[in-house]
Amino acid sequence: MTKSYYEFFCPVKIVAGHAALEHIPYELSTLAASRPMIITDKGVRAAGLLEHVQGAFAEGDMEVVEIFDDVPPDSSTTVVETIAELYRERGCDSLIAVGGGSVIDTSKGVNILVSENASRLADFSGVGVLKKPLKPFFVIPTTAGTGSEVTLVAVVNDPVKGVKLPFTSYFLLPNAAILDPRMTLTLPAHITAMTAMDAMTHAVEAFTCMAKNPISDAYAVSAIGKISSNLIPVLNKPDDEAGRLELAQASTMAGIAFSNSMVGLVHSLGHSLGALCHLPHGLCMNLFLPYVLEYNLPQRREAIGELLLPLAGAEIYARTPAAQRADAAISTIRGLRDELHRRCQLPRTLAETGKVNREQLPKLAEMALDDGSILFNPVEVDLDDALAILERAW
Amino acid sequence: MKKPQRLNLSELNLGPVKRPYVVLMLEIIGRGLEAASQVDEKIRREVERLPPGFMFEMRVLPNGPRMVMEKTEQGQLQYLGRQAPRTPDVSLKFKHLTHAFLVFSFQEGTAQAFANDRLLLDGDIGYSMKLVRCLNRMESMILPKFVAQRALKRYPTLSLPEKLLGGSRIYSRLAKNLVWN
Numbered sequence: 001m002t003k004s005y006y007e008f009f010c011p012v013k014i015v016a017g018h019a020a021l022e023h024i025p026y027e028l029s030t031l032a033a034s035r036p037m038i039i040t041d042k043g044v045r046a047a048g049l050l051e052h053v054q055g056a057f058a059e060g061d062m063e064v065v066e067i068f069d070d071v072p073p074d075s076s077t078t079v080v081e082t083i084a085e086l087y088r089e090r091g092c093d094s095l096i097a098v099g100g101g102s103v104i105d106t107s108k109g110v111n112i113l114v115s116e117n118a119s120r121l122a123d124f125s126g127v128g129v130l131k132k133p134l135k136p137f138f139v140i141p142t143t144a145g146t147g148s149e150v151t152l153v154a155v156v157n158d159p160v161k162g163v164k165l166p167f168t169s170y171f172l173l174p175n176a177a178i179l180d181p182r183m184t185l186t187l188p189a190h191i192t193a194m195t196a197m198d199a200m201t202h203a204v205e206a207f208t209c210m211a212k213n214p215i216s217d218a219y220a221v222s223a224i225g226k227i228s229s230n231l232i233p234v235l236n237k238p239d240d241e242a243g244r245l246e247l248a249q250a251s252t253m254a255g256i257a258f259s260n261s262m263v264g265l266v267h268s269l270g271h272s273l274g275a276l277c278h279l280p281h282g283l284c285m286n287l288f289l290p291y292v293l294e295y296n297l298p299q300r301r302e303a304i305g306e307l308l309l310p311l312a313g314a315e316i317y318a319r320t321p322a323a324q325r326a327d328a329a330i331s332t333i334r335g336l337r338d339e340l341h342r343r344c345q346l347p348r349t350l351a352e353t354g355k356v357n358r359e360q361l362p363k364l365a366e367m368a369l370d371d372g373s374i375l376f377n378p379v380e381v382d383l384d385d386a387l388a389i390l391e392r393a394w
Numbered sequence: 395m396k397k398p399q400r401l402n403l404s405e406l407n408l409g410p411v412k413r414p415y416v417v418l419m420l421e422i423i424g425r426g427l428e429a430a431s432q433v434d435e436k437i438r439r440e441v442e443r444l445p446p447g448f449m450f451e452m453r454v455l456p457n458g459p460r461m462v463m464e465k466t467e468q469g470q471l472q473y474l475g476r477q478a479p480r481t482p483d484v485s486l487k488f489k490h491l492t493h494a495f496l497v498f499s500f501q502e503g504t505a506q507a508f509a510n511d512r513l514l515l516d517g518d519i520g521y522s523m524k525l526v527r528c529l530n531r532m533e534s535m536i537l538p539k540f541v542a543q544r545a546l547k548r549y550p551t552l553s554l555p556e557k558l559l560g561g562s563r564i565y566s567r568l569a570k571n572l573v574w575n
């Protein structure tokens with residue numbers, strides 16, 4: 001299927017590999033910045049990851065002016081406004097986010113306030129409100145999953161109104177994403193698995209949903225191949241630097257794919273489950289992915305079939321008759337899911353999470369229909385369909 | 395055997411008719427939604443969940459055509475015409491007149507237009523999804539099946555009475571609304 005029209009955009013410089021962190025001072029200087037502020041959370045600090053970043057500044061004349069290390073898992077406009085105030089007080093001129101989704105979204109919010117010289121983040125919520133480039137902004141992901149280092153959106157809670165404020169602008173994209181294997185080396189097995197399955201889902205949905213296009217397809221296929229061939233080896237040998245870097249790259253590539261091609265029903269259901277039952281996002285992805293692919297199969301047999309190659313490798317792909325490839329791709333994903341359950345007790349069904357009530361399914365279905373990503377799912381979904389999938393995933 | 399000729403809109407010079415056609419279609423959609431929100435149970439249930447006084451617009455960038463609707467105190471959608479008394483809560487924006495024409499002449503489905511980056515959505519996502527479902531439902535009821543199938547991801551299984559009655563009730567209501575307003 002060829003797409004009649006598409007757009008693709010990713011201006012983020014990727015700085016990846018061995019001793020990547022040590023490139024940061026130079027990269028900042030190319031953007032005329034010299035007084036960076038680091039934004040991170042307590043977990044990153046406790047894991048000793050900040051020492052790698054600070055170490056990169058040790059030689060040379062640039063120093064980290066301020067470190068804010070108290071971003072909560074569910075960040076808010078209040079946190080963003082506090083950090084922006086600190087940034088101004090200390091005369092910083094650039095931002096480095098070190099962390100996962102919440103830290104990155106918080107930093108995007110801070111960048112809006114310090115660049116626009118404003119104090120109320122809510123004023124900038126919406127699509128395309130920002131009209132000019134922001135301050136130099138680097139992201140160092142410490143999980144390999146969200147892909148937020150290459151996305152143009154941020155979501156921040158507004159505690160006053162009790163709503164989640166969305167921000168969408170090309171100017172929110174960082175100037176650079178720094179992928180250094182040291183930053184994900186100590187990630188515990190179950191988090192490694194969950195976040196990798198989030199990245200896997202980004203790539204699979206980008207490749208199978210309505211906005212798929214040839215360029216994001218290339219990123220998606222490559223990301224799926226890297227995750228398939230590196231996730232289990234990394235779980236076997238957590239300090240495998242090369243494998244960790246492959247997963248980090250895969251996550252960024254999947255992020256580039258889905259920020260251009262969007263995601264679908266796995267995310268609609270996953271966002272609802274995450275919000276209602278407070279389960280980690282990656283876990284929700286892992287749980288719904290096979291069932292949604294089965295649901296989309298009638299419309300997307302060919303595309304899902306193509307994924308057998310990166311999922312299972314050339315030999316299995318070649319041995320499988322074309323008509324059976326889509327089913328084989330889905331059972332490969334099921335196999336991976338079962339393996340992750342065996343190794344890190346990652347739940348395979350809603351019941352196995354121990355946090356979902358069967359009476360909540362209708363509410364979950366209703367919430368999923370109101371999630372924006374459902375728009376891009378190749379097969380239409382109504383309340384009964386969503387409920388049927390949830391029942392299957394029970 | 396010769397294949398039956400199919401009308402290919404891209405071969406015709408439609409430049410001059412695009413604007414009046416889009417203006418007309420926006421009015422029909424506005425009036426259609428207004429009528430459907432009075433008679434169709436599914437659409438009524440969606441509108442019920444929108445906040446009171448909720449306002450939305452569908453427009454073509456940079457400055458029109460445009461269609462504005464509001465939820466009334468009676469819980470129905472009311473067509474306000476081309477002017478909005480305030481900034482609408484949700485805005486669906488076509489980037490260019492041609493893109494609106496593609497959608498309203500059923501050459502490109504609404505979801506496909508979103509996927510093709512031709513249609514922008516500004517405002518609360520949850521409310522926007524309810525609106526998209528209302529639009530789809532209304533289209534499935536008033537359009538002939540072969541046209542609706544091109545516009546929608548899935549043509550719903552409407553029972554014959556649902557289609558005939560629902561469709562004709564929207565039509566007659568549409569006619570009344572057009573005459574009386």
Ligand SMILES: [Fe+2]
Nearest residue numbers: 198202267281
């Ligand atoms: Fe995700």
